[in-house]
Amino acid sequence: MPATRLVDRGVIRVSGEDARDFLQNIVTNEMDAVTPSHAGYGALLTPQGKIISDFLVAAVPEEERGGFLLDVPLLQVPDLMKRLKLYKLRARVALDDLSEVAAVIASSGGFSLPDEAGLVYADPRLPALGERAVTDRADVDSVVSAEPDAYHARRIALGIPDGGKDFAYGDAFPHEALLDQLGGVSFKKGCYIGQEVVSRMQHRGTARTRVVPVVFSEGLIPEMGVEATAGGKALGRIGSCAKGRGLALLRLDRVADALAAGQTLEGGGLAFTLEKPGFVRFPFPGEPGFGAAS
Structure with a gap:
């Protein structure tokens, strides 16, 4: 079961009793569908509907303090943290950048990862991508056996975009980055930041x-x-x-x-x-x- 560490990914923890509602009100995906057995894929947008950052979101089991882990492009972590803090207001939410202590692992061949890999979840974008995990950085070498190139070759062959390489943050709309095709946008949930622009593109077919x-x-x-x-x-x-x-x-x-x-x-x-x-x-x-x- 070859796995690789994605060194260009960071981790943000969103916790607290308002964590789910907080994210539901600002991100593109349906947070009610995110459970410990089902991860999600979404993004935070500008009011003009452009992608600040996309991310995978995994629910942490309650026995492990609950909340959510955002699997985020490492270079977008500072900006995303800044935006999340801006929108936090009085919500009972804690925001922690875990990028220095956590690592993101992905299957390089579309297979399952071992239980000891950490918080393991199926990649919600496409089943063929296999599983990912967030683990302690100190333990990452024990489960990594493949180079990142193997993962990216598979991702490219499957047609899955990677932000910063295949589209530019702050410039691309969700439709352009295929979030509408990969479950990254809910067209049934209520308002979120940038929702009017995304809905207009969907209904007018202007992508x-x-x-x-x-x-x-x-x-x-x-x-x-x-x-x-x-x-x-x-x-x-x-x-x-x-x-x-x-x-x-x-x-x-x-x-x-x-x-x-x-x-x-x-x-x-x-x-x-x-x-x-x-x-x-x-x-x-x-x-x-x-x-x-x-």
Whole structure:
């Protein structure tokens, strides 16, 4: 059961008797669905609907003091802590940055993790990603046996975006980062920060830019961040890549126009094609219904 430590992840603990309601009122996902046996995936947005940080959220059992652990991109921890403290007001909530003492572990092959790995939970975004865990940093070496590249190669092959690599924090909307496809947004819960913008994009089908999987010719990959083009026109940016595959944030309407014109899609001088993952419900360029609400 190979596992890897994700050194680019931090941990925030949200505890106290108001912890669940506090998060429910500000984050994109449905917190009532988060239990010790079922983790969640969500984000905190700006009032303009852009992602400050996305995160996995795991419920801590009551016998272990309860509350929630947020599995967060390490570079976003300071900003997220600042925002959470801003919204705390009089809520009976404690916020603790555990990034110095806790580590995040993930299955590198989609398998289960051993019980001794810590607080273990299934990745809520996609079952094929397997399990993750938050554990004491001092104990992490006893369960880690694989390099992070193995995890990221699998993530990329499955089509799962990673913030900071495949979309930019403070600039991307949840639809662009596929949160609507991966259970990261509830369209049934009440208000949360940025909810009006997200709901408008959902109902009007205005999400023209999306992170999508791409396959490069000859198994080569370009550098992360290079421009994606077709016929000399910009389509977007290439994100993380591994083993001949990658993720790219693309204007899909421009991709459709390029394909209709018989133009080659390129990133860093390498030709690529789009590959639709099974979890995606919106139509890709060339499919029936493309251009309708997505």
